[in-house]
Amino acid sequence: MSDTHIATDHHDHHDEPARGFMRWLTTTNHKDIGTLYLLFALVMFFVGGAMALVIRLELFQPGLQFVNPQFFNSMTTVHALVMIFGGVMPAWVGFANWMIPMMIGAPDMALPRLNNWSFWILPFAFTLLITTFFLPGGAPAGGWTLYPPLVLQTGDALPFAIFAVHFLGASSIAGAINVVATVFNMRAPGMTLMKLPLFVWTWIITAFLLIATMPVLAGAVTMLLTDKFFGTSFFAAAGGGDPVMFQHIFWFFGHPEVYILILPAFGVVSAIIPTFARKPLFGYSSMVYASASIAFLSFIVWAHHMFTVGMPLAGELFFMYTTIMIAVPTGVKIFNWVATMWQGSMTFETPMLFAIAFLVLFTIGGFSGLMLGVTPVDFQYHDTYFVVAHFHYVLVTGAVFSIMAGAYFWLPKWTGHMYDEKLGKLHFWVSVISVNVLFFPQHFLGLAGMPRRIPDYSVQFADWNMVSSIGGFVFGFSQLLFVVVVIKCIRGGVKATDRVWEGAHGLEWTVASPAPYHTFNTPPAPAAIEGGMR
Amino acid sequence: MAQAHANPNDYYVPHGSIWPTVATVSIFCMMLGFSSFLIGKSFGPYLGAAGFCLFVFMLFGWFGSVIRESEAGLYNDKVDISFRMGMTWFIFSEVMFFAAFFGALFYARIYSVPWIGGEGNGAVTNQFLWPGFSAVWPLQQLPDSFAFTQFKETIGAWGVPAYNTAILLTSGFTVTMAHWALKSNNRKALIGWLAATVALGIFFLYLQAQEYGHAFHELDLTMNSGIYGATFFMLTGFHGFHVTMGTIMLAVILARSIKGHFTPKHHFAFEGVAWYWHFVDVVWLGLFIFVYWI
Numbered sequence: 001m002s003d004t005h006i007a008t009d010h011h012d013h014h015d016e017p018a019r020g021f022m023r024w025l026t027t028t029n030h031k032d033i034g035t036l037y038l039l040f041a042l043v044m045f046f047v048g049g050a051m052a053l054v055i056r057l058e059l060f061q062p063g064l065q066f067v068n069p070q071f072f073n074s075m076t077t078v079h080a081l082v083m084i085f086g087g088v089m090p091a092w093v094g095f096a097n098w099m100i101p102m103m104i105g106a107p108d109m110a111l112p113r114l115n116n117w118s119f120w121i122l123p124f125a126f127t128l129l130i131t132t133f134f135l136p137g138g139a140p141a142g143g144w145t146l147y148p149p150l151v152l153q154t155g156d157a158l159p160f161a162i163f164a165v166h167f168l169g170a171s172s173i174a175g176a177i178n179v180v181a182t183v184f185n186m187r188a189p190g191m192t193l194m195k196l197p198l199f200v201w202t203w204i205i206t207a208f209l210l211i212a213t214m215p216v217l218a219g220a221v222t223m224l225l226t227d228k229f230f231g232t233s234f235f236a237a238a239g240g241g242d243p244v245m246f247q248h249i250f251w252f253f254g255h256p257e258v259y260i261l262i263l264p265a266f267g268v269v270s271a272i273i274p275t276f277a278r279k280p281l282f283g284y285s286s287m288v289y290a291s292a293s294i295a296f297l298s299f300i301v302w303a304h305h306m307f308t309v310g311m312p313l314a315g316e317l318f319f320m321y322t323t324i325m326i327a328v329p330t331g332v333k334i335f336n337w338v339a340t341m342w343q344g345s346m347t348f349e350t351p352m353l354f355a356i357a358f359l360v361l362f363t364i365g366g367f368s369g370l371m372l373g374v375t376p377v378d379f380q381y382h383d384t385y386f387v388v389a390h391f392h393y394v395l396v397t398g399a400v401f402s403i404m405a406g407a408y409f410w411l412p413k414w415t416g417h418m419y420d421e422k423l424g425k426l427h428f429w430v431s432v433i434s435v436n437v438l439f440f441p442q443h444f445l446g447l448a449g450m451p452r453r454i455p456d457y458s459v460q461f462a463d464w465n466m467v468s469s470i471g472g473f474v475f476g477f478s479q480l481l482f483v484v485v486v487i488k489c490i491r492g493g494v495k496a497t498d499r500v501w502e503g504a505h506g507l508e509w510t511v512a513s514p515a516p517y518h519t520f521n522t523p524p525a526p527a528a529i530e531g532g533m534r
Numbered sequence: 535m536a537q538a539h540a541n542p543n544d545y546y547v548p549h550g551s552i553w554p555t556v557a558t559v560s561i562f563c564m565m566l567g568f569s570s571f572l573i574g575k576s577f578g579p580y581l582g583a584a585g586f587c588l589f590v591f592m593l594f595g596w597f598g599s600v601i602r603e604s605e606a607g608l609y610n611d612k613v614d615i616s617f618r619m620g621m622t623w624f625i626f627s628e629v630m631f632f633a634a635f636f637g638a639l640f641y642a643r644i645y646s647v648p649w650i651g652g653e654g655n656g657a658v659t660n661q662f663l664w665p666g667f668s669a670v671w672p673l674q675q676l677p678d679s680f681a682f683t684q685f686k687e688t689i690g691a692w693g694v695p696a697y698n699t700a701i702l703l704t705s706g707f708t709v710t711m712a713h714w715a716l717k718s719n720n721r722k723a724l725i726g727w728l729a730a731t732v733a734l735g736i737f738f739l740y741l742q743a744q745e746y747g748h749a750f751h752e753l754d755l756t757m758n759s760g761i762y763g764a765t766f767f768m769l770t771g772f773h774g775f776h777v778t779m780g781t782i783m784l785a786v787i788l789a790r791s792i793k794g795h796f797t798p799k800h801h802f803a804f805e806g807v808a809w810y811w812h813f814v815d816v817v818w819l820g821l822f823i824f825v826y827w828i
């Protein structure tokens with residue numbers, strides 16, 4: 001508001017924030033914006049989760065019981081879009097906002113007004129997307145991958161959904177540019193690149209992936225729009241185009257996108273495991289190089305999502321080999337985390353439990369990914385529930401579990417109170433058991449041939465679907481425990497110390513808990529910077 | 535305000551600002567309006583126009599604050615570097631936006647059109663789905679000429695497009711001369727060279743509009759002319775949109791120069807616009823070679 005009043009004292013911004021709604025609407029403070037992102041992600045997590053429960057309810061038994069097939073398909077489509085663009089990505093940007101300036105000793109993000117903009121786009125973009133449920137023809141139902149020609153049969157929802165994607169992309173690019181400028185320009189003196197906490201490293205790599213791929217998605221959906229409304233024939237063979245061309249362009253975005261979702265998770269786990277093993281991270285520099293290698297490889301593997309579309313053999317082979325190569329840097333990371341725990345003096349607070357669950361379950365998701373990466377094998381698995389099981393292992397027990405781990409890890413720093421450890425552990429154990437009941441049987445269903453994105457199925461799939469649905473409902477409702485923990489933690493609890501965790505290292509633990517509204521207006525002393533390798 | 539200079543390590547963190555929200559609301563209205571128009575709602579254009587007006591208002595408000603803060607000396611070198619990085623990576627994201635459309639062009643020319651014509655594994659496709667179709671670029675004879683209209687001929691490289699190439703390359707030269715003039719504090723030359731750059735930008739757009747008219751009315755070349763027309767208009771249209779943005783940005787810089795803004799050492803806005811202009815220029819070279827020439 002008052003940004004035009006430049007004549008006011010330059011040091012005004014050291015004051016505490018204004019009160020009320022305008023504070024949140026106009027804020028340029030990285031902690032405020034981080035909080036907004038995290039709360040938004042939590043809300044969208046439940047919105048997308050509700051859609052998932054509609055899916056699992058319909059699939060509880062064979063036959064059509066509760067929703068019509070069109071609505072079911074809308075559920076799978078919008079569930080994915082909400083969870084990816086509304087749940088996981090905003091959660092990571094929230095973590096980045098809160099933690100990166102504190103981790104590198106910066107007073108704020110580099111471009112604070114842009115930062116406000118990237119957040120406030122989100123509620124508006126999702127308004128565009130969610131209102132499509134009320135338009136003639138319903139919400140998009142062609143799958144989140146928006147493949148033509150199917151998606152071009154969407155009713156009035158299509159332009160709204162496409163512009164929502166454009167809007168979300170703009171938000172992501174702005175957020176990513178901010179992270180790049182912050183990390184490369186705002187580090188405290190002495191915070192050299194190879195001293196950066198791994199969360200900062202993985203986020204900077206994520207930011208580059210975002211800047212490089214979100215515009216490609218924007219281009220792809222723009223061509224959908226012109227094909228539908230302006231007579232172009234990018235994806236119509238009758239005019240010389242090709243529907244498969246959309247898939248290539250989409251997955252050139254789509255595969256880096258999955259690393260956008262998981263790389264910050266690697267950073268969070270790399271912060272938590274050393275803390276609770278009370279040892280420095282094993283192989284810091286190899287972690288940095290492994291993350292960068294994964295990001296590089298992510299640009300040359302995209303067509304493994306399309307093995308069955310009829311590519312030339314050379315393409316199938318190339319994309320199979322590059323895909324399998326990703327296992328090497330990922331393996332480096334997994335072994336490094338295990339080696340960090342080796343002979344450590346370990347304790348098992350909630351963040352550590354989630355981090356260890358991440359390690360085990362993400363590895364399972366990685367292995368099923370290897371299976372899918374082998375071209376001839378993928379011909380059998382393609383578009384079955386095996387794929388659904390695979391990407392939910394890497395995204396739910398991978399990305400979402402590490403979001404939970406990070407939230408428990410830094411909640412005391414954010415709120416100044418310790419969370420309820422008993423409730424946290426209960427949340428963890430109920431989640432980790434139910435999520436496996438939910439997703440593990442889907443491997444069996446897929447191997448037995450159950451196709452994905454289908455509201456009804458043959459009776460031989462009935463038993464495991466019922467088990468999976470039971471797991472789904474327990475998992476979904478058990479997340480309310482997390483909300484209880486967060487609310488309790490904000491309202492009160494045991495006072496947290498500055499360091500919070502005995503084994504914690506890094507600049508964010510040198511400031512008070514809760515972190516003051518402005519931190520590191522003067523950079524920390526170089527001696528306070530330990531660095532990731534210590 | 536002198537304090538900002540007093541401590542070069544003091545990074546300027548702005549007060550709260552309403553402008554990002556205004557930007558969001560205006561873009562939201564434009565998107566909602568345009569979408570509503572596409573599905574046949576009569577209020578769509580009005581909502582979109584209202585959003586556009588709000589957007590322009592926002593540009594004055596947001597950039598106005600930044601300009602006032604900059605002229606007041608609140609931005610130290612570190613803030614300047616943040617802006618530079620922001621602009622650099624924004625331009626890179628735009629490069630990737632164009633890459634999607636160039637990718638579509640290359641994919642069509644190298645893969646999908648020859649496959650429909652029977653190359654590779656496409657023999658059966660050609661024989662049974664599109665019999666009689668042979669792949670020749672530019673794709674004048676379409677696989678299904680009932681679904682899409684055929685064009686008479688394409689726009690050759692060595693007419694208007696060659697003039698436009700010369701115009702844009704010249705404008706890259708003039709904007710660089712303006713930069714030299716700014717650095718040597720020759721304000722008159724700065725304004726002169728900048729005005730020349732803006733004029734060249736407008737001239738480019740004029741010629742491009744003429745060419746579009748020629749394509750529409752005499753060559754029957756439209757977005758509905760199969761993959762050639764689709765890629766042609768998507769690439770040149772998106773580029774033309776960027777030239778328009780660039781010309782507006784140059785005009786703003788020109789107005790600021792006339793008002794006496796910028797110093798020989800401190801003129802990020804000028805450089806940001808110049809980078810953007812060079813980017814638009816380089817993209818045009820890609821268009822000239824791959825869309826018009828070969």
